[in-house]
Amino acid sequence: SYELTQPPSVSVSPGQTASITCSGDKLRDKYACWYQQKPGQSPVLVIYQDNKRPSGIPERFSGSNSGNTATLTISGTQAMDEADYYCQAWDSSAYVFGTGTKVTVL
């Protein structure tokens, strides 16, 4: 079955840029989505179709997808961005979520 691998954790200083990677075989051939989940809350879609932001998502969230890696970038990271982030893709008639990355804003 298809797998998406993310680093368990990423640390970033306020105002700096955080990059979260998501690796999967030929991921460039699939659309990637990204979700933010804060403690005790439901996930929220922050990026879809590799690099599109839903209405209401701040411009500091951006995405890219190339080769076997999709990347979520948070520019000018704020304390409120501290959360778990999950990538997601579609493969062979099944949706797959990544392993998740905890972003800590130090």
Add this chain to the structure above:
Amino acid sequence: QITLKESGPTLVKPTQTLTLTCTFSGFSLSTSGVGVGWIRQPPGKALEWLALIYWDDDKRYSPSLKSRLTITKDTSKNQVVLTMTNVDPVDTATYYCAQRLSGFDPWGQGTLVTVSS
């Protein structure tokens, strides 16, 4: 405004069948391209996709759970129902439903289901 809400038992015994209902508003599951999916999250663990039903009644299931899952819809009631047979303590999780259009968005609040004797 689109909202979804999950309902069902909070405690289920091993080997029993779990039935969860997602009641939604703000969209129609008869609109082309729309789907409703179920995703779960064991305590402290990652998200796991379970199943999805499309506006045209096409259904997709997680390969690892396909034999135990059934997803159905009642368009007139704005509901999607997920059944999971032969539950086990490892099925203890928060179960979410979500609209699927361009990604899963939005999500319901989730319902915690504990499998224990």
